[in-house]
Amino acid sequence: MTRSLDIVVGVTGGIAAYKAVQVVRDLVLAGHTVRVIATEAALRFVGAPTWEAISRQPLNTSIFDDVAAVRHVALGQQADVVVIAPATADAIAKIAAGIADDLLGTTVLATRAPLVIAPAMHTEMWQNPATVANVATLRERGVVIVGPESGRLTGPDVGPGRMSEPDAIVAAALAAASAAAEPATAAPMRDLEGRRVLVTAGGTREPLDPVRYLANRSSGKQGVAFALAAAARGAEVTVVAAHLDPEPAAALAASGIDTVDVVTAADLAAAVAERADEASVVVMAAAVADFTPAEVSERKIKKTARAERIELVLVRTPDVLGGLVARPVDGRIVVGFAAETAADRDELLGFAREKLARKRPDILVANAVGDGRGFGTDDNTAVVLSGTGDVLRDVSGSKREVADAVLDEVVALLPA
Numbered sequence: 001m002t003r004s005l006d007i008v009v010g011v012t013g014g015i016a017a018y019k020a021v022q023v024v025r026d027l028v029l030a031g032h033t034v035r036v037i038a039t040e041a042a043l044r045f046v047g048a049p050t051w052e053a054i055s056r057q058p059l060n061t062s063i064f065d066d067v068a069a070v071r072h073v074a075l076g077q078q079a080d081v082v083v084i085a086p087a088t089a090d091a092i093a094k095i096a097a098g099i100a101d102d103l104l105g106t107t108v109l110a111t112r113a114p115l116v117i118a119p120a121m122h123t124e125m126w127q128n129p130a131t132v133a134n135v136a137t138l139r140e141r142g143v144v145i146v147g148p149e150s151g152r153l154t155g156p157d158v159g160p161g162r163m164s165e166p167d168a169i170v171a172a173a174l175a176a177a178s179a180a181a182e183p184a185t186a187a188p189m190r191d192l193e194g195r196r197v198l199v200t201a202g203g204t205r206e207p208l209d210p211v212r213y214l215a216n217r218s219s220g221k222q223g224v225a226f227a228l229a230a231a232a233r234g235a236e237v238t239v240v241a242a243h244l245d246p247e248p249a250a251a252l253a254a255s256g257i258d259t260v261d262v263v264t265a266a267d268l269a270a271a272v273a274e275r276a277d278e279a280s281v282v283v284m285a286a287a288v289a290d291f292t293p294a295e296v297s298e299r300k301i302k303k304t305a306r307a308e309r310i311e312l313v314l315v316r317t318p319d320v321l322g323g324l325v326a327r328p329v330d331g332r333i334v335v336g337f338a339a340e341t342a343a344d345r346d347e348l349l350g351f352a353r354e355k356l357a358r359k360r361p362d363i364l365v366a367n368a369v370g371d372g373r374g375f376g377t378d379d380n381t382a383v384v385l386s387g388t389g390d391v392l393r394d395v396s397g398s399k400r401e402v403a404d405a406v407l408d409e410v411v412a413l414l415p416a
Contacts (some may be wrong), residue, residue, distance in 0.1 A: 005032045005080040005177055008111075010104040011051070013041020014325075015154050016086035016120035016163035021046060023085050023166045024054045027173070035060060037074060037104045039091075063103050075103075076111030078303045081177040084108075085146075086163045089131050095143075096134035114176035116144040118169045121160035144254045145299030147174045171246035172254060179251070192409045193234030198279040199227045200272065200286035200320075202242040208312070209297035216287045217375035220244035223285035224252050225399040229407055230281070231257055238279075240271045242286050265289045265317035272320055276329075281410055283335045284321050284361075287375075292317050326362045331415045335406065336361035339369045345383065352388045362387045362413060365406055384409055 005028055037053040037060045048059045060075060084091060084104070091104070095117075100106040102317050108115065117138065125131060126148060139145060147164030163169075173199055201223020205213040211321045211361050214358065220241065228251065231237045238258045241249075252259060260275075262268045265288045276282050291314035301310065321336045338355045342348035352366035367382040383398040395405040 005174075006078050007032050007034050007173065008075055008079045008082045008107060008113075009034055009036050009055075009176075010082065010084040010087075010091075010107070011036060011038045011042040012084065012086060012088045012091040012104070013039055013044065013047070014086040014088045014120045014163075015045060017042050017045040019163055019166055020085045020237050021050060021054055021323050023083065024051070026170045028055060030170075030174075033057070035079075037061070037075065037107060039102060039104055041088075060103055060350055061391055063106060073110040074104065076107040076109070076113070079107075079111050079113040081114045081116060081173050081180070082108060082111050083116045083118070083169065083173045085118035085169050087117045089119075089121045089125045089128070092117065092119060092131060092134050092138065114142075114144060114180050116146060116169070116173045116176050118146045118172075119148045119161070120163035121148075121161050122153055122157060123161045128162040144172055144176050144250075146250065159243070167246045168250060172250035175247055175251040175254065180238060189232075190234035192230055192281075192407070195235045195280040195414070196278055197227075197230040197235040197237045197281045197283065198240070198272065198275050199223055199230065199237060199283045200240045200242070200268060200288070201227065201248070202244045203287040204242045204268055204289045204317075205263055206265065206292040206317075207287045207296050208293050209299065209301045211300045214289060214291075214293070215243070217369075218287035218290065219375060220248040220286075221378065222380060222399045222402065223283070224248035225403040226283045227252065227257050227336045227405070228255055229400060229403040230283075231255060233407065233411075236282070238275055240268055240275075240286070242268055242288075245262055265292060267318070269320045269323070271316040272324070276324055276332075279332060280414065281331075281333045281335070283406075284324075285335075285337055287339065288320055289317050291315065319359075319363060321359050333363065333410050333413050335363045335365065335410065336359045338364055338366040340366065341377070343369045349383060349385075349391070352383065356385060356387065356389050360387060363392070363406065363409055364401075382406075 003044045011017050019235040024034050034055045036055045036058050100109045117258050146169050149162045151162040202220035203216040203218030205215045207213045227237050227239045240260050260271050262271050294313040294315045324334050338352045340351040348366050358363050363384045366381050380399050380402045383390045392409050395402050
């Protein structure tokens with residue numbers, strides 16, 4: 001997001017409050033106004049001076065602060081998004097029940113902004129039927145739940161209940177605010193109702209040794225945009241995700257879309273092969289490695305004083321797109337992608353048509369990458385080609401707009 005947001009960060013009384021300091025810091029450094037509401041218990045873990053120094057705003061703690069400005073309501077009314085991190089079992093129970101006995105509770109009740117919650121508690125508390133029911137209630141109301149992760153808790157305990165990392169929470173908050181800010185449309189198109197859509201997203205990683213890997217710059221934003229757009233059109237969507245950046249990963253998690261996580265090109269090929277026969281549409285938006293190391297070292301490859309360089313032997317990875325086209329399914333539409341370092345549109349079209357001749361998808365989306373274009377950006381510019389190489393349309397805009405434009409062409413090809 002480019003515009004500055006008004007963000008409320010609620011901090012409740014858990015040891016993970018120390019990680020919430022980084023959440024606030026990251027949001028402030030990104031240019032947003034952050035107002036912290038700390039409960040009395042939270043201040044036992046991280047004190048008021050820290051919150052005020054990091055947020056650059058006065059700390060909010062009591063319903064009776066600034067009564068003339070009706071602050072216990074105004075904070076929620078002004079917010080673009082409300083984040084609670086950490087959210088203890090007690091805080092989650094209160095929010096689910098609508099209890100407003102402190103400033104955080106009244107702010108949550110008074111806001112119409114998206115609510116993002118990052119739970120943190122011991123495993124037994126997270127798995128307790130009361131907490132499970134409360135979280136389910138919040139999800140039904142549209143609350144975005146981030147985590148928790150499985151890992152080391154306080155003391156010797158290990159298990160689910162660890163608060164998600166700050167970057168994931170920040171990404172979820174910005175994604176929720178971005179989705180809420182999108183202009184309302186009339187009735188959404190449901191032209192993919194009853195269809196199954198398989199989308200690949202992100203970038204594969206090919207291991208060199210237990211420490212290093214070969215990768216690419218794909219963030220997964222375009223693939224996730226396709227998944228969200230297809231779901232909004234009524235499709236049953238599955239995403240094969242190969243390492244998404246935090247923001248698209250959070251948006252995908254919040255959507256509840258079925259997701260299969262993979263790492264390598266071979267993993268992705270296997271996941272696609274297992275699911276593609278049941279799909280009406282396959283959108284191959286992931287950046288899949290063309291080559292992988294011929295051998296993976298079982299131990300870290302050492303840098304020695306005598307070695308000035310290292311030589312790697314690479315072999316081709318499976319041709320996932322070509323394999324799909326070679327095993328056609330009646331009525332299925334396959335969308336391929338060509339991300340090219342092209343100097344201009346003519347060169348881009350030349351590269352795209354060469355790929356079309358080799359792969360033969362039903363639709364090919366070609367876009368220029370590099371120099372701040374394509375990978376990792378919020379916007380995209382692409383040329384959409386038919387299977388015969390004709391230009392169907394040029395499209396430019398947000399990655400969601402690009403996804404919808406391509407899906408318009410897909411729907412036109414689908415059998416009735």
